[in-house]
Amino acid sequence: MSIGLGLEGQELKEYAGGDDMIHLLKINYYPPCPCPDLVLGVPQHTDMSYITILVPNEVQGLQAFRDGHWYDVKYVPNALVIHIGDQMEILSNGKYKAVLHRTTVTETETRMSWPVFIEPNGEHVVGPHPKLVNEENPPKYKTKKYKDYAYCKLNKIPQ
C-alpha cells in the first residue's frame, strides 16, 4: 500500500505507528431473525481503523457500497476480507477510500464474523502523510490524536 502511494515500502507503516499499532479483535454474532428484510446486522459505516482483516463464517451477509449500489461481498472459503478504514483514507490524503459497508441477517442461519481492526494507539497523531501533501495537494483531513478522532466519530461530532 505504501508503494501504491509512491512511498518507500515501510514508510506508510512507520508513519502509522509501526509496532505500536493495536490489533483489536471483535466477534460479531448475528442470530437468525424472523424479519430479515426489516433489520440489518450492522448498519452502514466505515471502520475507524487503518485496515480491518475480517474472517467471516460461510453465511452470506456482508455488503459494500459503490457507485450508488450495495453489493454482496461474496463469501470465498478460506479468504480474508480486507477493509480500508478511515485512518488509511486520512493517511493517504484521500487516495485510498474507506469502504462503506453493512451486514444483513437471514431467517434461518447464524452468521458470525471475526474482524481484527488494525489501528493506531490513542495517543498516536494521525494526519495525511507529509510526503503526500504539497501546494497542489493540500491536506484534506485534520491532523489529530486517534483518541480524539474516535471520540468525535463515536459521539457524531464533526471532525
Ligand SMILES: O=C(O)CCC(=O)C(=O)O
Ligand atoms: O460482519 C461483518 O462481516 C462485518 C462487521 C463489521 O463491519 C464490523 O464489525 O465493523
Ligand SMILES: [Fe+2]
Ligand atoms: Fe465494519
